[in-house]
Amino acid sequence: MEVIVKQQKATARQVLADVYEEINWAYLAKNYFGKSRSWLYHKFSGMNNGVTDDFSDVDRERLKNSLQDIAGRIMQAAERL
Template identity: 40%
Template structure:
């Protein structure tokens, strides 16, 4: 489900930098949760707090992109 929602966005984000900046974690940690990989015998998921962090991080990236776009708009 998370992977589907982020399918159009992920190619444009440095997952490594995103994971480090917003979660203080590695890219593999983020990929495990996005993909629902099995870790230590159970499916890796985001906690409610991490889902909130993900939502806020995406909003922050969107705001930065919008700011840059507005500078170049004629």
């Protein structure tokens, strides 16, 4: 009998652990999601009022794109120095 092990997807917070403290999440929540920082913090914590809350696939993609945009803008600013 073959045993199938379902691989769990890492949480966004786990993936971003090494840069989490360097990012202004309130700015990102407002300017890229049109949401409050508490909305984003609930997503990162995985809980909202005792209910499991995680990023949807669409929101994960938006988070990825927003981080890439910010990274690109930082690189451009650094190049101008």
